[in-house]
Amino acid sequence: MNRRSFVHSLSSAALVGAFHVPCDGGTGGRPSGALSPDTDSTVVIVRRVGLSQLKGDGRTGAYRTLLEEAFSTLGKTSLAQRVSGRNTIGLKANCLAGRPLSPSPELAQALSGMLRDVGVREVTVWERTMRELTRAGFTARGSFTIIGTDAVGYGRTIYESGDVGSLLSNALLNSDGLVSVGMLKDHDLAGISCVLKNLYGTIHNPNKYHDYNCNPYVAHVASLPPIRERLVLSVLDCATAQCHGGPSYKPAWAWPFDGILVSFDPVAADRIAADLIEDQRAIRELPTLEADRRPPRWIETAGLMGLGEHRRDAITVREVIV
Amino acid sequence: MNRRCFLSGLAGLAAAPAFAGDDEHGRFVREAKYWNPIEQQRVACTLCPRGCEVADRERGYCGVRENVGGRYVTLVYGRAVAANVDPIEKKPLFHFLPGTTAFSIATAGCNMECKFCQNWDISQFRPEQIRSTDLFPTDVAAAARGRSCASIAYTYSEPVIFYEYMLDSAIEGHRLGVRSVMISNGYILKEPLLELLPRLDAVKVDLKAFTDTFYQKLCAGKLQPVLDSLRWIKEQGTWLEIVDLILPTQNDGEGEILALSEWIVDELGPDVPVHFSQFHPTYRIRNLPRTPVSTLERCYRIAKNAGLNFVYLGNVPGLGYENTLCPGCGTTLIRRVGFTVLSNTLKEGACPSCGRAIPGVWS
Ligand code: SF4
Numbered sequence: 001m002n003r004r005s006f007v008h009s010l011s012s013a014a015l016v017g018a019f020h021v022p023c024d025g026g027t028g029g030r031p032s033g034a035l036s037p038d039t040d041s042t043v044v045i046v047r048r049v050g051l052s053q054l055k056g057d058g059r060t061g062a063y064r065t066l067l068e069e070a071f072s073t074l075g076k077t078s079l080a081q082r083v084s085g086r087n088t089i090g091l092k093a094n095c096l097a098g099r100p101l102s103p104s105p106e107l108a109q110a111l112s113g114m115l116r117d118v119g120v121r122e123v124t125v126w127e128r129t130m131r132e133l134t135r136a137g138f139t140a141r142g143s144f145t146i147i148g149t150d151a152v153g154y155g156r157t158i159y160e161s162g163d164v165g166s167l168l169s170n171a172l173l174n175s176d177g178l179v180s181v182g183m184l185k186d187h188d189l190a191g192i193s194c195v196l197k198n199l200y201g202t203i204h205n206p207n208k209y210h211d212y213n214c215n216p217y218v219a220h221v222a223s224l225p226p227i228r229e230r231l232v233l234s235v236l237d238c239a240t241a242q243c244h245g246g247p248s249y250k251p252a253w254a255w256p257f258d259g260i261l262v263s264f265d266p267v268a269a270d271r272i273a274a275d276l277i278e279d280q281r282a283i284r285e286l287p288t289l290e291a292d293r294r295p296p297r298w299i300e301t302a303g304l305m306g307l308g309e310h311r312r313d314a315i316t317v318r319e320v321i322v
Numbered sequence: 323m324n325r326r327c328f329l330s331g332l333a334g335l336a337a338a339p340a341f342a343g344d345d346e347h348g349r350f351v352r353e354a355k356y357w358n359p360i361e362q363q364r365v366a367c368t369l370c371p372r373g374c375e376v377a378d379r380e381r382g383y384c385g386v387r388e389n390v391g392g393r394y395v396t397l398v399y400g401r402a403v404a405a406n407v408d409p410i411e412k413k414p415l416f417h418f419l420p421g422t423t424a425f426s427i428a429t430a431g432c433n434m435e436c437k438f439c440q441n442w443d444i445s446q447f448r449p450e451q452i453r454s455t456d457l458f459p460t461d462v463a464a465a466a467r468g469r470s471c472a473s474i475a476y477t478y479s480e481p482v483i484f485y486e487y488m489l490d491s492a493i494e495g496h497r498l499g500v501r502s503v504m505i506s507n508g509y510i511l512k513e514p515l516l517e518l519l520p521r522l523d524a525v526k527v528d529l530k531a532f533t534d535t536f537y538q539k540l541c542a543g544k545l546q547p548v549l550d551s552l553r554w555i556k557e558q559g560t561w562l563e564i565v566d567l568i569l570p571t572q573n574d575g576e577g578e579i580l581a582l583s584e585w586i587v588d589e590l591g592p593d594v595p596v597h598f599s600q601f602h603p604t605y606r607i608r609n610l611p612r613t614p615v616s617t618l619e620r621c622y623r624i625a626k627n628a629g630l631n632f633v634y635l636g637n638v639p640g641l642g643y644e645n646t647l648c649p650g651c652g653t654t655l656i657r658r659v660g661f662t663v664l665s666n667t668l669k670e671g672a673c674p675s676c677g678r679a680i681p682g683v684w685s
Contacts, residue, residue, distance in 0.1 A: 096379060129450075150450065158606065165437075165606045188364060188377040205446055207385040208435055208542070210374075245362050248378040 040078070041268040041309035042316040044070040045238075047259030049321075052239040056106075063110035063260070065322055067235075070262035071114070073318050080118040082232050082264060086177035088122040089115055089232070091144070094182045094198040095127045095136035101249040102136035103181045103237040107260070111179070111235060112144040125181075126171035128201050147171045154204045162220035166203035168227070178230035180266060184238040184257060184273055186246035190214040191289040191296030193247045194273040195234040195266045196222045196307075213294050219302035222266065228307070234269040236261040243280035255280060267308025268315040270299050275312070349456070350401040350449070352486055354387055354394040356514050363392035370433045370482055370509050371547035384483040385448040386431035398429035399487045400458035403444050404478050407469050411661040413477060413505050414636055415563055416646060417595050417682025418524040420656055421663040424503060425466035427457065428478035429487065433509050435542040436530065437606040438569060445479040446605075459487065463494035473523065477505035485514060492521035508551035509543055515554055524561040524683060527552055531566070531573035532582035540572065540607075549585070556590045561683050563595040565636065568613045568621060570601070579621050583628035592631045593681040598622060599636030615641065632681075650678035 046066040054062050071079045083089060091111065095102040105125075112123040123144040127133045130148030138146045152174070154167035172178060180195045187193035189210045196218050200206035203224075209217035222228065238261055244253035257276075263269040274296050278288060289295050303310025356369040363378040367387060374382035376389045386398045408426045410419055430452045432445035439445050444452055457465070466474045474495045476488045481504050492502035501523035508527040510518075519525075527548065531537060534545045555562050566582065568574045579598075586594055598621040600613040618635045622643060625633045635643035639660035646656040653675040657664040667674050671684040 154451070160606065188362070188375075188380075204448070204451060205385070205435075207381050207383055207448070208446075210383065211542075246377070247380065248363075250362070 039265050039308065040074065041263070041265040041314060042074055042318060043261060043263040043265070043268050043272045044073045045259055045261050045272075045317065045319045046070050046073075047257070047319070047321050049258055051258040052256040054106075059104065059106040060109045063104070063107045064113065066260045067110055067114055067262070069320050069322055070260065073320060074262070074264065078264070079114065079233075083115060083118060083120055083177055086120060086232065088124065088175040089120050089177035089179060090124045090126050090147075090171055090175040090230075091179045091181045092172070092198060092201060093125050093127050093133070093136065093138070094193065094201065095132040095138070096201075096247055097183070097185070097249040098135045099137050100251070101183055101185060101240060101242055101246075101254065102132075103183065103235075104239060105137045105139070105142060107235070107237045107239075108138070108144060108181065109142050111181070112142065116143070120177070124171065124175060126169070128169075149201075159224045159226060161223045161225070162216060164203070164209060164217055164220040164224065166205055166221070166224065168204075168224065169202050172202050172230065173226060176230065177232050178227065179233040179235060180231060181235050181237065184236050184241035184261065184276060186242055186244050186253065186277055187294075188246060189294060190218060190298065191294045192270065192274050192277055194236055195263075195269045196298070196302060197270075199227055199231075202227060213297060215296075215298040216301040218296075218298035219305050219307060222302055222307050223305055231266060232264070234261075234263050234266045236269065236273060238276075241276070241280070243277050243284065244286055253284075265308040265315075267299060267302045267310050269308075270296070270302075271310055271312060271315060272317055274299060350397055350399050351395050352399040354396050355486055355489075355517075356511070357394035359392060363389070365389050365392065365394040367394060368511060369485055369514050370511060371544065372433055372509070381448075384431045384433045384480070386429065386483050396484065396486050398431065398449050398484050399490075400456055400461075401429050401449055401454045401487075402427050402457035402462075403430050403449075403452045403454045404428040405455070405457060405465070407471060408475065408477075409661040409663075410473065410475070410503070411644075411658060411663065413475055413503065413526050414565065414597055414634070414661075415503060415524055415526055415561075416597070416634060416644075416656070416658075417563065417632070417680070417684075418503065418561055419472045419501075419683060419685075420658075420666055422472035423470070424473045424475035424477075425462065425469060425471040425500075426475040426477045427462060427491070428476070428481075429484040430454070430479065431483045432480040432507075433483050433543075434480065434507055437540050438567070438601060439605050441478045442605040459490040459494040462491040463498045463500055466495060466500045467498045471500060473501040473503050475503050475505055480509070481506055482510045482514075485510075485518070489518055489521060492518075496521070507541075507543070508548040508555075510551055511547075512550070512554055515551060516558065519555065519558045519560045522560055524563070525555050526563045526565060527555070529564050529566050529582065532578045532585070533573070536573050540569075549589075553589055556594070562590070563597065565597045565599055566621075567599045567601050568617060569607070570610050570613055570617065572610070574613070574617050574621070576620070576624060579624045580628060583625040583630055587629045592629045594630070595632040595634060595682075596625055596630055597634045597636045598625070600638050602637070618643075646680070648673035648676060648678055648680065651676040655680060 126147040182198040631649040644658040
């Protein structure tokens with residue numbers, strides 16, 4: 001048995017925050033947030049042979065190159081415009097699967113540097129627990145602060161959107177920008193767990209929203225106002241990807257994709273990510289996610305809710321090899 | 323219940339750390355009793371009708387059961403987030419040792435999500451998110467006995483999800499002569515329920531409504547499994563009482579109350595006590611008013627006319643609807659205000675006026 005996966009803690013401050021909270025419900029309407037109808041639905045995939053084998057500074061440098069290429073493809077000033085006016089940006093990393101299938105600290109390091117270069121004052125990397133971050137290799141030595149929600153707790157307000165009602169991590173609420181930093185990987189219930197599914201890690205009760213292959217819940221979580229207002233960027237670390245057996249790491253189904261996927265549109269990013277996973281499943285003669293009874297229908301739901309573009313033919317994909 | 327008093331019953335217990343959420347040594351972890359392995363290190367939980375299929379490192383809907391490398395475990399064995407000495411009337415159980423107290427415990431988690439949950443600040447959280455303390459089954463039994471409690475009550479959140487902890491606490495309690503009662507939503511599968519019932523002395527089930535729509539929309543559950551559980555509990559002969567929390571406009575229709583009452587009379591018998599309780603705005607339902615007393619009184623009349631012998635109104639103390647009356651001659655047998663028993667004139671479980679036996683556990 002691996003005890004590390006269920007050893008968590010919460011500070012007393014956080015606990016106090018969880019009790020007797022007012023329920024202010026959803027704010028309704030469309031928040032003036034990061035996701036708007038004119039969000040660019042381009043998805044950029046940048047690959048570098050051997051990325052998954054690199055270590056240390058070489059790996060950080062490689063990620064930096066890939067990110068520069070990605071933002072250059074999206075438009076020279078795109079990142080600066082996207083984060084303009086936001087001082088504290090949190091990178092929500094999906095570290096559930098431990099070091100082999102979690103975003104690389106070197107990617108976070110490179111991204112943090114680029115965000116600082118365009119004027120962001122503080123960058124944090126956060127996840128549900130400090131333990132998960134540590135297991136994934138994150139330390140306090142980077143150019144960012146690492147935060148486990150177990151240390152900072154949840155806010156006092158129940159935010160609601162559709163079927164979802166949740167408290168939100170103070171790591172999210174204390175920042176004014178959010179980057180979903182996920183993996184290119186399969187999920188046994190949601191079909192895939194890449195950009196939007198990663199946001200389950202922002203709420204206190206993710207276990208309540210796994211029925212019906214997480215549809216519509218993934219979309220409803222993403223549309224909780226504080227998330228929707230903050231989500232400025234989606235980055236997938238695809239150095240190692242996994243097409244089956246997720247969300248935990250299963251080496252038999254992992255493959256070196258050796259790249260990253262970047263988009264300002266989280267729905268478009270997930271649409272393309274799902275296609276990449278389906279392609280790999282086809283290569284390995286696995287059934288489609290639909291045939292496996294876990295199609296990620298929530299992608300379409302999210303698109304129809306205005307969170308981004310779900311229609312494949314309306315998404316521009318640019319693939320670059322460096 | 324006020325959160326600040328959740329752990330008040332623990333005063334005086336030795337070595338209770340402020341926080342047990344970080345469970346560094348896995349001391350609250352036990353292998354779950356009801357699950358099956360499936361492919362890819364996944365597991366199927368067979369404890370409750372939800373039937374969660376859970377991947378490695380993931381948890382079931384209740385948030386307190388986790389797949390650890392293909393093995394399913396409970397994370398809350400001995401991990402109490404509440405421990406109080408309560409009057410048994412607070413459960414409410416009105417025909418079970420009236421005037422006694424119950425050592426009442428809970429863990430985090432629930433297998434439903436009722437949008438009107440009064441204890442959502444424990445039921446809708448994961449164990450590591452809530453202040454807890456070590457209180458293992460032998461401690462529970464000893465604490466109950468030491469506080470002169472006639473029973474241990476598994477309550478506040480949903481005891482089904484801390485099944486192993488409840489089962490072992492009930493066994494330990496019986497060893498010390500302390501009985502056990504489960505305060506539950508009745509959302510449990512037959513096999514675990516049948517294993518549990520011989521260890522329990524009474525069960526209160528929340529029959530939250532009599533429509534599947536209500537269960538699905540407001541509780542994230544289903545009605546039929548609850549009805550099945552009620553039948554099995556009755557068949558096994560464990561003392562049973564039912565509570566129906568009445569939400570204005572949601573489950574208070576005359577037709578629904580009549581159907582519910584008739585179903586109880588037909589399937590469980592007219593002697594099962596039924597408590598209609600007043601709702602007050604909380605958690606995710608804040609836009610409905612408190613249930614008017616007139617609505618509750620209407621429920622009372624409908625249920626009595628349907629043939630139920632023991633109908634009570636909850637959360638509206640002092641109106642006389644908490645008293646136990648003899649269905650034969652109308653004599654007031656047990657007089658209550660709120661959770662306090664003012665008088666009890668039962669003679670060996672029978673009406674002192676007409677001699678009619680009154681169903682319940684009286685001694
Ligand atoms: S007890 Fe919990 S894990 Fe098991 S089926 Fe019910 S909700 Fe799911």
